[in-house]
Amino acid sequence: MSLNVLIIGAVAAGPKAGCRIKRLEPDANVTMLDRDNYISYGGCGIPYYVSGDVADLKGLLSTSFHMVRDPQFFKGAKGVDVQTGVEALAIDRAAKKVRVKDLASGHENDLAYDKLVLATGARPFTPPIAGANLQGVWPVGDLHHAQAIKHAVAQGGVGAAAIIGAGATGLEMAEALADLWGVEVHIIERQDQFLLGVLDPDIARMLQTHMAAQDGVSLHLGADVGGILADDEGKARAVVVDGQEIAVDMVIMATGVRPNDELARAAGLELAQRGGIKVNERMQTSDPDIYAAGDCVSVKNILSGKDAYVPAGSLANRMGRVVGTNVCGGQATFPGVLGSFCIKLFGLSAARTGLNEVEARAMGLDVVAPLVVQADRAHFHPDMAMMYVKLVVEKNSRRLLGLSALGDNGDAVVGRVNAMAGLLAKGGELADLSNLELAYSPPLGAAMDILNTAANVAENMIEGRLRSIAIDEFAKRLASDDSCVIVDVRAIDNAGPYLEQLAPKWRHLPQETIAGREGEVPQDRDVLLICNSGARSYEAMRQLAGAGVTNTYNVGGGVAAVKKWGEPILAPKDEN
Template sequence: MSKYVIIGGDAAGMSAATQIRRLQPDAEIVVFEKGEILSYAQCGLPYYIAGLVPTAEDLIARTKEQFEEKYKITIHLKHEVTFIDPVSNHVTALALDNQEEVVTNYDYLLIATGGEAIVPPWKGTDLDGVTVLKTIPDANRILKWLDERKEIQKVVIIGGGYIGLEMAEAFHIRGKEVQIIDIADQLNASFDPEMAEHAKTELEKQGIKVSLQEEVKEIKGEGRVQSVVTDKGEYSADLVVISIGIRPNSEIAKQAGIELGPRNAIRVNSRMQTNIENIYAAGDCATHYHLVKQQDDYIPLGTTANKQGRIAGTNLGGRNAEFKGIVGTAVMKVLDLEMARTGLNEKEAKALNIDYETVTIKSRHHATYYPNAERLFIKLIFKKDDRTLLGGQVVGYAGVDKRIDVLAMAITFGMKIDELQDLDLSYAPPFNGVWDPVQQASRVAEKVK
């Protein structure tokens, strides 16, 4: 019976491990995890800090003991794999508690090392009160600071992407004074500028300050953080969260001769295999095939990590499964505002030299005569020649997730923008108008020929 070694015990790694066990009841499965916690919901961390999720345990899918008892998986926590030998088929891991090396052979290896938060080489990133948010220990550190130091009132968040904006909301809920700084000329670069502007308006309406096109130069303090210095000014800070994105943990794969792809993610095929036949990769360390771009991409999301892990586990377990790809669908909440996107934005379409058109409408999320019909803004991007739907963005105060999922389905299966009108979508006054806003946008697009 084969021996499987998995590097990384979060979404992709443990999804694969449990799937292998279902298909190979007698196989030996060994997991090495650098941290102390397995399989937790990273996307829930801002809501834990906000107090909306009561405890860190609520974010943990299963404990080490549960995995070991139910699935008979050998798990080594606080073990960092430092070397992969693809010739002799073994890995070397360092036990972080006692610095002892553990050498383990494998028949099949899965790399699920995830991603790491990017921290630029600014002076002051090591000051007390400066952190990233990637793990439960990161979140617990922030909560400890907030609980023990009542003087913390001013929070600076560097980065205006998904996590940065969600953290702005978390600190706002806790009554802190929040300042966002971003080097870009807009928040959340995955949206087109006019759609991202709604987020800035919502944040400023609720008292959160936003400074764009400012480059951080250093973080100042005497032992503890005191301010953030940019090329345009200095901002007082009692706590700083650096949230400018993540990069794949792929260095160990590179050293083993494994091919890398976009943003140095580990390149995999549709079966999650690397260029070395018995080594697989999945999740935030791996590439993600983009159906619209028709090329490998890197868009790390929890949904994708779980899918890729399960597919890798299925193939490692002796069955056949393929990862069909992504279209870059994401949804987020910015205070009272909801924002979602799928497919390509205009910048991506231009980079691919696609001749495209756009249509943008303002509508309501349900029948206008029914109480509390909220504003909804929809932007669709489509090819000029054959009118294939390329992308969609939806922003509003209700009903955003419903519309983006319709668009994600349409893009996945190559629908034309005009075909959206033919969809038999649900209708009742509390939920929708007789023409769904997505279909309304499609009708407006008819005039763009």
């Protein structure tokens, strides 16, 4: 008797599981349901459809060979029966049946299964904000929302928009509206950092500085939304932010998503403490004949061992394949997640994997977290750009915990983070990263890659050869006290403008001239050594240590990092 498989949900994990099942067991009966009429689409591409980078909605619905993934495609090319406009109402686990409803006709019936796959995805979360249901207020949850937003903007009636929430979707939508359509965009976030819990605070601050510098983009961080106001026709006309009205023509709610786990909950399946269907490594629920995958599930964080909710199309596809294998009797496993992430905004890319410094310390781990700045290609190649990475390493064990990165060349940024993800998944240690072999050619990489350098910097910190000061602490000490001096070890053409404005607190001692001049370094206060990137200032620290001068601290990332972070040392017209 043929295996009878029912799949609920047809966007990412569901189609992947269904197609995998048919490849492994061509005689299996696979039926896939979805309450929407749009199925198997790239939801992560919505901002790029709104921006015009993806010209037509079919681009998000099509295969790489330009076939639209509709029910006819799945039936003909994959052997999977798809029923759209059909909602699953309840699961009868004892009878192995699902009650379903045709949304057009209202007709209900039962569908039997041998194995059931829940791929019910997630839904946009709307916080309790007055006016959130007004006309002109849109979530970004599906292709219907995408069409409505793009249509409104293309009609020319949107001069200003508020985006509530500074997660990935909100920021990408901000770029889409401001960059192509010239819409004045206000990004409103209740936290002091955007992409909180995703990016390391230093890397996020650099990206925030970049965003704030874009024409037509205003950031409102640490801001409270008091409500959305309506005009006489019931359309959103303004957002109240910290008591002030901001006039807008559109409001986009980008306040995150929640797992669609209600069907599983009603069926008595086990859920994670913070929501999401709980599954084992084989993607089985608490009922061994029911599997779940995609944005509706909670999985394990590989590093912390705790439940994690990480909605992402890439993970959904990987999970779906594991489900398909195991439905057919296989023993595939999904090991968990590292939280790998990347984003590109106005030409600047950021990425992370594993734990950032804040997360690691919150877990009680004793870590070092150097910020390293270096060229992403050979320094002499015209395509090189500076890259900024923050490595997190546990001190005692030297276990690798995470990496965040930022740079203009997104391929370089993502390449380094992906390499680190491979090491983290295998329990990599500091020596593994220090000696990691990476392909090298001047247009594509550096002879001593930034990952190798970051590992060596972390080793120097652990072994006490390097004492580093973070950017925010450097900025505070530069502005507020006389308990330190800054010693610039660059050449005079770099250091000159700083000496003009900030002497005597800012001093000059070129690194190549330190030998024999150690006595010029003050001994009665902290000495903050600085160069362009932190490399020469580290050399200076070691030279001074050899002469018995140990009251020095290296400004991690140097002037380049301080500028990128957005803390002005000099007036803008004077910056070199």
